[in-house]
Amino acid sequence: MTPNFSTIKIAGPAGSGIKSAGQIFSKILIDHGFNLVDYSEYPSLVRGGHNTYQITFSNEKVFATHFNVDLFFSVYPNHWQSHQSEFTKSTLVFSEEDFSNIKSKATFINLPLKEMADQVGSPLVINTLCLGVATYLYDLDVQKAKDLICEAYQKYCEINLNAFNIAYSYAEKNFSKFQIKIKKPKKIVKMGFNEGNEASGWGFIKGGGSFYAAYPMTPATGILHFLANKQTEFKLTVVHPEDEIAAANMAAGAAFTGARSATGTSGGGFALMNEAVSFCGIAEIGMVYYLVSRPGPATGLPTWTSQGDLLHAIYSGHGEFPKVVLAPGDVDESFELSHTALDLAAQLQTPILVVSDKLIGESSSSTKYFPDIEVKINKGKIVNEIKGDDFKRYAFTKDGISPVSFPGTPGGEFLCNSYEHNEFGFSTEDAVLSEKMFQKRMLKTKTALKICPKANFFGSKKAKKLIIGWGSPKGAILEALKLMDNKEDFAFLQLKTLWPINPEIQTIINAFKETIVIENNGTNQLVTVLKSQFDFNPTTIINKNDGRPFFPEEIIDLLTAKK
Amino acid sequence: MINYRSNITPTFCPGCHNFLVYAAMQSAFNALNLKTSDLVINFDIGCVGNMADFFKTYAVHTLHGRSITTAMGEKLANPNLTVCAIGGDGGIYGEGLNHLIAAARANIDITVFVSNNFLYSLTTGQTSPTTPKGARTKSTPLGNVSEPLNIVKVLKSVNSNIFVKSVDAKDIQEVTKNFKEALEFKGFSIVETRQECVAFGKQLKA
Ligand SMILES: Cc1ncc(C[n+]2csc(CCOP(=O)(O)OP(=O)(O)O)c2C)c(N)n1
Numbered sequence: 130m131t132p133n134f135s136t137i138k139i140a141g142p143a144g145s146g147i148k149s150a151g152q153i154f155s156k157i158l159i160d161h162g163f164n165l166v167d168y169s170e171y172p173s174l175v176r177g178g179h180n181t182y183q184i185t186f187s188n189e190k191v192f193a194t195h196f197n198v199d200l201f202f203s204v205y206p207n208h209w210q211s212h213q214s215e216f217t218k219s220t221l222v223f224s225e226e227d228f229s230n231i232k233s234k235a236t237f238i239n240l241p242l243k244e245m246a247d248q249v250g251s252p253l254v255i256n257t258l259c260l261g262v263a264t265y266l267y268d269l270d271v272q273k274a275k276d277l278i279c280e281a282y283q284k285y286c287e288i289n290l291n292a293f294n295i296a297y298s299y300a301e302k303n304f305s306k307f308q309i310k311i312k313k314p315k316k317i318v319k320m321g322f323n324e325g326n327e328a329s330g331w332g333f334i335k336g337g338g339s340f341y342a343a344y345p346m347t348p349a350t351g352i353l354h355f356l357a358n359k360q361t362e363f364k365l366t367v368v369h370p371e372d373e374i375a376a377a378n379m380a381a382g383a384a385f386t387g388a389r390s391a392t393g394t395s396g397g398g399f400a401l402m403n404e405a406v407s408f409c410g411i412a413e414i415g416m417v418y419y420l421v422s423r424p425g426p427a428t429g430l431p432t433w434t435s436q437g438d439l440l441h442a443i444y445s446g447h448g449e450f451p452k453v454v455l456a457p458g459d460v461d462e463s464f465e466l467s468h469t470a471l472d473l474a475a476q477l478q479t480p481i482l483v484v485s486d487k488l489i490g491e492s493s494s495s496t497k498y499f500p501d502i503e504v505k506i507n508k509g510k511i512v513n514e515i516k517g518d519d520f521k522r523y524a525f526t527k528d529g530i531s532p533v534s535f536p537g538t539p540g541g542e543f544l545c546n547s548y549e550h551n552e553f554g555f556s557t558e559d560a561v562l563s564e565k566m567f568q569k570r571m572l573k574t575k576t577a578l579k580i581c582p583k584a585n586f587f588g589s590k591k592a593k594k595l596i597i598g599w600g601s602p603k604g605a606i607l608e609a610l611k612l613m614d615n616k617e618d619f620a621f622l623q624l625k626t627l628w629p630i631n632p633e634i635q636t637i638i639n640a641f642k643e644t645i646v647i648e649n650n651g652t653n654q655l656v657t658v659l660k661s662q663f664d665f666n667p668t669t670i671i672n673k674n675d676g677r678p679f680f681p682e683e684i685i686d687l688l689t690a691k692k
Numbered sequence: 693m694i695n696y697r698s699n700i701t702p703t704f705c706p707g708c709h710n711f712l713v714y715a716a717m718q719s720a721f722n723a724l725n726l727k728t729s730d731l732v733i734n735f736d737i738g739c740v741g742n743m744a745d746f747f748k749t750y751a752v753h754t755l756h757g758r759s760i761t762t763a764m765g766e767k768l769a770n771p772n773l774t775v776c777a778i779g780g781d782g783g784i785y786g787e788g789l790n791h792l793i794a795a796a797r798a799n800i801d802i803t804v805f806v807s808n809n810f811l812y813s814l815t816t817g818q819t820s821p822t823t824p825k826g827a828r829t830k831s832t833p834l835g836n837v838s839e840p841l842n843i844v845k846v847l848k849s850v851n852s853n854i855f856v857k858s859v860d861a862k863d864i865q866e867v868t869k870n871f872k873e874a875l876e877f878k879g880f881s882i883v884e885t886r887q888e889c890v891a892f893g894k895q896l897k898a
């Protein structure tokens with residue numbers, strides 16, 4: 130039977146074009162109608178070291194990259210060494226090395242990259258040489274490949290096409306017996322190819338976002354780069370200020386004037402933004418914080434992945450005030466929850482956090498085509514016309530939400546206050562009023578429960594076991610369930626709103642005798658959150674906290690090992 | 693005369709120079725015919741920041757040190773607004789100095805008023821970035837070891853295109869004139885009023 134998925138990986142030092150080759154090959158695959166999920170690893174440096182880029186693709190939906198690799202390219206010798214556990218007996222490993230004495234279950238093939246690069250006249254084309262070989266091995270459309278190579282390299286199109294042709298002909302002549310069979314898609318639908326950070330950016334634009342301020346920090350910087358590039362086209366104000374404190378407070382100022390506003394960072398920057406989160410809480414400023422996590426503490430592992438900031442997000446900001454924490458599980462959900470977050474910020478007038486991680490933020494996949502999606506925007510309770518001069522910005526209401534006026538509106542003048550205040554916004558230290566104002570704000574948590582995104586439930590309510598998770602492990606879990614023989618035994622509950630916790634979650638969980646929580650962190654933070662809400666004792670807890678994501682094969686092993 | 697005042701009676705100590713600053717701000721706004729609905733004032737935290745309750749315009753009582761960043765966000769998001777920030781030497785030169793330098797470099801069209809009373813007064817009189825070297829304050833009973841900051845010198849070296857002035861708060865005419873000029877200035881403007889804190893200033897004279 131022809132397999133319906135395959136995984137290709139390319140490895141080499143930083144600066145050798147690993148990522149561009151991977152991204153171009155992904156686009157070639159998408160042009161053939163393949164679905165795919167990419168994953169890349171790189172150290173925190175600009176030249177040297179060891180970078181990898183891998184793609185799992187299929188004619189069907191793919192949720193995560195696989196651990197086992199079918200086709201491996203080492204653009205310089207030895208970059209395959211640390212990946213031997215990923216090789217199977219059907220793996221093909223290409224590198225420029227004498228493999229005559231190698232002992233491995235995989236097949237190693239010498240690829241004369243240097244000689245071919247000399248023929249082209251540039252050592253920079255080694256990555257494109259690999260593309261030529263891969264295009265041949267998967268029997269892909271040569272013209273599509275060439276078009277995308279030209280699109281990517283622009284004025285260096287010719288030299289790269291030359292490299293592609295040389296490698297393709299070489300493969301045709303020497304590697305016909307290595308061609309890899311894979312089911313091709315029957316039809317080609319219009320898809321996008323985006324990283325999670327780009328998807329968040331598209332969600333921001335489509336959700337009416339107009340102001341973004343951020344200080345660079347891996348792995349959140351992609352949102353800043355993306356929006357900075359789009360600022361002219363979509364009339365955005367995008368600012369890179371002096372620090373994260375400024376970024377968050379600027380975004381709050383912008384939101385006060387009526388902008389749909391956001392900031393973004395990783396854990397360290399978010400630590401600095403905590404004061405602003407708290408400020409938005411009491412001043413009732415609706416704005417969005419994108420928190421794209423990497424492993425901490427402190428500088429931690431800058432270019433790796435972690436779900437270690439869930440509690441930091443939920444408990445961010447001193448004092449007690451309502452907030453919402455959302456977590457996309459993949460790139461498409463990064464788009465969706467990004468525009469949802471802007472709506473919630475407008476509706477609830479309080480900080481809305483969107484927590485993802487390096488795995489989602491910096492991994493590309495085939496997605497919906499975002500530029501074509503129109504989103505209906507909810508602007509919340511805004512007053513544009515005010516009679517008299519006694520406007521109560523912080524009026525007591527049943528749902529805790531008071532109509533807001535923006536500067537420029539006569540009669541709507543008010544003090545947006547970081548101190549406790551009365552209905553007009555003026556400071557108060559009155560005991561009764563302080564308590565009442567606090568209670569008014571907390572009503573927004575109830576309102577949030579009604580309008581925040583519901584959890585995803587996959588599988589049957591009658592399954593034997595319930596997997597519970599949030600964020601990026603969604604991909605590996607769904608991919609594992611796709612591949613497992615006993616998939617009917619499992620259902621999967623993916624929380625999209627991590628705060629406040631909807632009481633429905635308890636009802637769903639209590640219907641299962643056996644529960645398995647899967648998190649990419651070291652201290653089971655979701656378990657802590659759920660335990661704080663109801664009596665919860667998961668049967669099994671699966672963690673991983675080494676900066677690496679879960680892979681589907683690993684999930685399968687863990688689920689079958691733990692009975 | 694446009695009314696910029698709220699109904700709340702100012703709570704500064706009797707004789708505090710912030711009364712003068714409060715009056716001068718209103719005169720300057722009025723002289724420029726600024727509408728309360730098109731004006732946003734960002735108040736830092738401190739004695740002077742407490743002026744927030746005495747105004748009735750669009751206003752934000754921001755976090756300590758962040759009045760300038762909040763103001764920048766507002767101005768960038770809506771350039772039609774007249775945006776200013778007001779704070780003390782602690783908030784603007786201490787906690788928020790990074791933001792002040794960044795705003796001066798960007799030459800963003802906002803106006804900053806600094807009530808420099810050479811102390812942290814709301815917190816009952818500790819040393820500030822402008823406290824004279826050697827001064828014994830509550831937090832430096834052995835004497836302040838740092839050189840005081842001369843903000844005019846500093847900012848002029850950061851960006852020679854901005855408006856930066858330091859005036860004696862007691863000279864109300866000069867203060868009002870400079871506030872008005874600063875508000876009219878296209879680009880970043882800052883006016884420092886040198887003040888004496890009647891409650892804690894005695895420490896500095898000892
Ligand atoms: C983050 C933070 N740190 C400390 C404080 C406490 N605090 C309030 S006002 C102030 C200093 C005020 O000094 P200054 O800015 O010179 O204003 P003044 O009271 O002298 O007018 C401090 C440290 C605070 N509110 N927030």
Ligand code: SF4
Nearest residue numbers: 705708739889890891
């Ligand atoms: S403590 Fe000093 S600065 Fe504060 S109100 Fe009194 S006199 Fe003014």
Ligand SMILES: [Mg+2]
Nearest residue numbers: 780781809811
């Ligand atoms: Mg002071």
